[in-house]
Amino acid sequence: MSKELLLQVQGLTTRFNSGRGVVHAVNDIDFSLSVGDVLCVVGESGCGKTVTMLSLLGLLPTNNAVRSAERILFNGRDILSMSEEEMRKVRGRDIGMVFQDPMTSLNPVLTIGRQLMEAMEVHQGLSFREARDRSIDLLRTVGIADPEQRMSDYPHQFSGGMRQRVMIAMALSCDPILLIADEPTTALDVTVQAQILGLVIELMRKREMGLIWITHDLGVVAELADWVAVMYAGHIVEYATVEQIFAAPRHPYTIGLLDSMPSLEGGRSERLSVIPGQPPNLIFPSDGCPFADRCSYAFDKCSTALPSLMEIGEDRQVACWWDVELDMEQSVEDR
Numbered sequence: 001m002s003k004e005l006l007l008q009v010q011g012l013t014t015r016f017n018s019g020r021g022v023v024h025a026v027n028d029i030d031f032s033l034s035v036g037d038v039l040c041v042v043g044e045s046g047c048g049k050t051v052t053m054l055s056l057l058g059l060l061p062t063n064n065a066v067r068s069a070e071r072i073l074f075n076g077r078d079i080l081s082m083s084e085e086e087m088r089k090v091r092g093r094d095i096g097m098v099f100q101d102p103m104t105s106l107n108p109v110l111t112i113g114r115q116l117m118e119a120m121e122v123h124q125g126l127s128f129r130e131a132r133d134r135s136i137d138l139l140r141t142v143g144i145a146d147p148e149q150r151m152s153d154y155p156h157q158f159s160g161g162m163r164q165r166v167m168i169a170m171a172l173s174c175d176p177i178l179l180i181a182d183e184p185t186t187a188l189d190v191t192v193q194a195q196i197l198g199l200v201i202e203l204m205r206k207r208e209m210g211l212i213w214i215t216h217d218l219g220v221v222a223e224l225a226d227w228v229a230v231m232y233a234g235h236i237v238e239y240a241t242v243e244q245i246f247a248a249p250r251h252p253y254t255i256g257l258l259d260s261m262p263s264l265e266g267g268r269s270e271r272l273s274v275i276p277g278q279p280p281n282l283i284f285p286s287d288g289c290p291f292a293d294r295c296s297y298a299f300d301k302c303s304t305a306l307p308s309l310m311e312i313g314e315d316r317q318v319a320c321w322w323d324v325e326l327d328m329e330q331s332v333e334d335r
Contacts (some may be wrong), residue, residue, distance in 0.1 A: 003034035006178060006210040011070035014048075014055045014234075018064065021283040025051045027234040030309065033227075035177070038204070038211045040221045040242070042257065043231035044279055049214045050100065052231070053180050057095060058087045075177060093123040096171030098164075098181040100214075105167060106155040112139075112166055113151030116173060123174045138169040142199060161192035168196070172203060179204075180212045185220065197224060218261055222246060230254045233280050233290035236309055240316035250318045252295045289321065297322040 014026035026048045033039050041049045054060055055067045056079070072079040075094065082090070091097075099105040107115060116138065117131035126134065132151070139147035142165040155163055164184055171179055181200070185193040197220065204211055213224055221228060225242040230251060238251040249255045259273040277294040280286060289295070292302040299322070307319045 003036060005032060005073075006035045006037075006075060007033040008071065008073040009056065009069065010072075011068075012052065012055060012072065013068045014051055014060065015066045016064050017066070018283070024282045024285045025234050026055060027285075029231075029234075029236045031229050031236065031239065033178070033210045033212065035210055036204070036208055037226045038213060038224050039227045039229060040213045040215060040225035041229045041231060042215060042218065042221060045216075046279060046282075047231040048234040049231055050182055051234075053097070053182060053212065053214065057091055057097065057180075058082075058084070059091075089123065092119045092176075093174040094176055095178045095180065096174070096176035098167045098171045098179070098184045100182040100184070100186070103155075103160075103163065106163060108155055111152055111154055112158070116151075116166070116170055119170065119173050134173070135169075138173055139166070141172075141203070142166070142169045143195065144169075161188050161196070164188060164192075164196060165199070168199065168203075172207075175207065176209065178210045178212070180214075182214045183216065186216065193220075200224075218257065230257070233285075234282060235290060235319060236317075237291065237319045238317070239309065240318075244316050250312060250316070250323050251291075251320050252297045252322065253291050256294075289319075295322075 009032065010030050012026055012029050016023040016025055029052065031039065041052070043049055051060075056072065058067075058079070060067060069080060074090070079087070079090070106112075113132065113135055116135040117128070120126045120131040120134055121128070135151060136147045139150060144150055144162060144165055158166065167184070185196050188196065200211070201224065213220070215221060221242060228238075228240060228242050228245045229236050230238040230245070230253065232253050238245070238249070238254045245254060246258070249258055253275070256273070256275040260275065262272060275294055280290050280293070286292065286303070286306075288301075288303040288305055289298070289307055292298045295302065301321050305321070307321050309317045309319045312318050312323060
C-alpha cells in the first residue's frame, strides 16, 4: 500500500547575484517525501543542502536571491502560488525547522519560555496560560529536567545539547506535519547525538510526520533514513533507498563518500580514502558533470555533457554517464 505523498519538488533552482557573478547554488533538482518517511540529504559543505531547504520555505534573502521551480506541492497545496502572508502561516505551523546552530538561532535576550510560547500564540491562538502549559509539556517531552524552572532561563544557561533540544521543541510546538532538521547534531558529542536521534525517531512515530534530515554523517544516515539524496555542486547526483546507497552505491561521488568512512575492520596503519581536489566554483559552472575533475571513472563525455538524474532501476536515480554506459555495456553482454 503506497503512502500518502506529503511533498513534491520539481525543477527547483536557486541563484544568488553577487559582485563576482551569479552563484548557481541549486540546479534543477527533484525530490519527494511521503508521510512517515525520512529523507536524508548528504554532501560536502557548500553543495546546496541548506539552500535547498531555505528555498523551499521561502527564507532566502530578498536582495540577491532568485528561486524558480516547475512545481512545489506541500500537502496538496502549491507553495509557489502562496503569498508571503500565506507562507508565514505554513512556516512554523505546518513545516517546522530545526536550524543548524542553536547558538545563533535562539535569541540571547529572550527567555526560552518566551521564545517557545510565541509561535503557539501567533499560529494557534493560544492564551498565555495555554501556551505556557504547552511549552512546559514540550520541554519535558524533549528530555529537559525541571521544565517549569527552565522556562525562565536564557539560552546561555543551557548546554549545547539542551539548546538543541529546545530548538526541536520549538519546531514541534505547532504540531507540524513536516520537520526539516539542518545538521542538528553536528556540534554535539556522540552520546548527546544518540539521545537526539532517539528522541526524533520516537516523536516521528508518535506524530506521523515526514522528516528531512540534512547531515554530513553517514552513520546517522544509516540509522535514520528511508531515502537518501546525495548532493554535489547544487545537483542531486544520486537518489535511492538507504539500503541501496549502502549496499550498492552507483555514483562515483557516493562511492567516495562511503569509502572515506572509517572502518572497524581496518588496521591501525590503514589510511582513510579521500576524494581528491576541491568542489567547483559555482559562479563558473562546468558544461559537463561537475564532479568530472575529481572522478577516477571520468571519460571524455563527462567533461562536455551534463548528465541528468536518470532512472536506473526500481526506486533509484543516478546522474552519471559512467553508470549509464556501464548499464548499456552489461545489457549488450547479456544479449
